[in-house]
Amino acid sequence: SQTIHQWPATLVQPVGSPLSLECTVEGTSNPNLYWYRQAAGRGLQLLFYSVGIGQISSEVPQNLSASRPQDRQFILSSKKLLLSDSGFYLCAWTKRELYNEQFFGPGTRLTVL
Amino acid sequence: GDSVTQMEGPVTLSEEACLTINCTYTATGYPSLFWYVQYPGEGLQLLLKATKADDKGSNKGFEATYRKETTSFHLEKGSVQVSDSAVYFCALSDLAGGSYIPTFGRGTSLIVHP
Numbered sequence: 001s002q003t004i005h006q007w008p009a010t011l012v013q014p015v016g017s018p019l020s021l022e023c024t025v026e027g028t029s030n031p032n033l034y035w036y037r038q039a040a041g042r043g044l045q046l047l048f049y050s051v052g053i054g055q056i057s058s059e060v061p062q063n064l065s066a067s068r069p070q071d072r073q074f075i076l077s078s079k080k081l082l083l084s085d086s087g088f089y090l091c092a093w094t095k096r097e098l099y100n101e102q103f104f105g106p107g108t109r110l111t112v113l
Numbered sequence: 114g115d116s117v118t119q120m121e122g123p124v125t126l127s128e129e130a131c132l133t134i135n136c137t138y139t140a141t142g143y144p145s146l147f148w149y150v151q152y153p154g155e156g157l158q159l160l161l162k163a164t165k166a167d168d169k170g171s172n173k174g175f176e177a178t179y180r181k182e183t184t185s186f187h188l189e190k191g192s193v194q195v196s197d198s199a200v201y202f203c204a205l206s207d208l209a210g211g212s213y214i215p216t217f218g219r220g221t222s223l224i225v226h227p
Contacts, residue, residue, distance in 0.1 A: 032213050043219035044157075044202070051213055059214075090156050094213075100206075101147055102215055104156035 002027035006091050006105035013112055019064075019078040021108050023091030026072065031093040033074040034102065035066055038088040050074060086112045115140045119203045119218035126193055126225050134188040134221045136177075136203035144207040146170075146179055146186040151200045151220070160188075160201070198225045 003026045013019060025031055035047040046059045048066035056066050063082060067075045074091060091105040120135045138144065145164045149157040161170030166181035175190045186203060203218040 034214075044217050046214060049213060092157075094215075101159045101162055102149075102157070102204075104149075104158065107154075107156045109154075 002093075002103065004091060004093060004103055004105040006089075006108050008108060009106065010109045011111070013081050013110065015083055015112055016080045019076070019081050019085070019110070021076040021089055021091075021110075023074040023076075023105055024072055025093050028093070028095065029071060030096055031072065032096065033068060034092040034094075035074065035076050036090040036092065038090060038107075040087070044090070047076070081112045083112050086110055115144070115205060115207050115216040117203050117205055117216050117218040119201075119221050122200075122220075122222040124221060124223050126223070128195055128225055128227050129192045130225075132188070132190040132193045132197075132223065134201055134203075134223070136186045136188065136218060138184050138186065138203075138205050138216075140184075140205055140207045140216075142207050144205040146177070147204045147206070147215075148175070148177055148186070148188050149202040149204060149217075151202065153199070157202060193223070193225045195225045195227055198223055 005024050032051050034049045036044045037047055038044055048058055050056050050068045053068055064078050089108045092102040094100050094102050117138045147162045148160040150160045151157045161172045163170040163179035166179055169178045177186050177188045200220045200222050202220045204215050206215045
């Protein structure tokens with residue numbers, strides 16, 4: 001069976017510090033991968049998605065970046081965090097067939113102080 | 114482009130009350146439709162889905178019917194429980210749109226009181 005992991009689960013970082021969030025998927029190959037952010041009480045904002053190793057599409061210009069160094073690994077990074085980067089970050093994957101549902105990770109709660 | 118509109122929340126109900134959360138969509142092609150549920154502090158998980166017109170998705174007492182003529186996919190449950198308290202997201206995946214990106218509604222918070 002397939003599983004998706006995210007870490008860390010919770011993170012508190014000062015403004016201006018770097019960020020690295022990691023997501024890995026097990027039990028499947030060639031997934032589409034996605035990073036979302038969810039601000040408190042709000043919907044999902046798609047940040048990045050990837051259809052293959054090294055292939056990243058950005059949906060919202062910002063100080064965040066993403067990388068996919070391996071087929072089932074997706075990393076979200078920032079060189080300098082802003083207060084507005086606080087939120088709940090969700091990683092998700094889908095099978096290559098476009099009609100299939102997304103499978104979400106447990107999320108990372110990021111607080112920038 | 115594709116879009117999903119769902120009713121504003123929060124929806125507050127007493128236990129055993131009937132639930133309807135409205136969802137309508139616009140899509141370029143012939144999308145698949147989904148309802149996801151997010152419990153506090155967790156990621157989203159699929160609740161039910163429908164891939165063609167008149168299909169009814171169902172799970173855990175929830176159901177939704179794909180209505181192509183009204184472009185709707187309303188979520189219903191006959192008798193809610195306190196444990197159903199969560200945020201519910203309507204979503205679509207449209208192959209004809211040529212995009213790998215599903216489209217989500219803004220979410221509807223459901224609060225069920227004992």
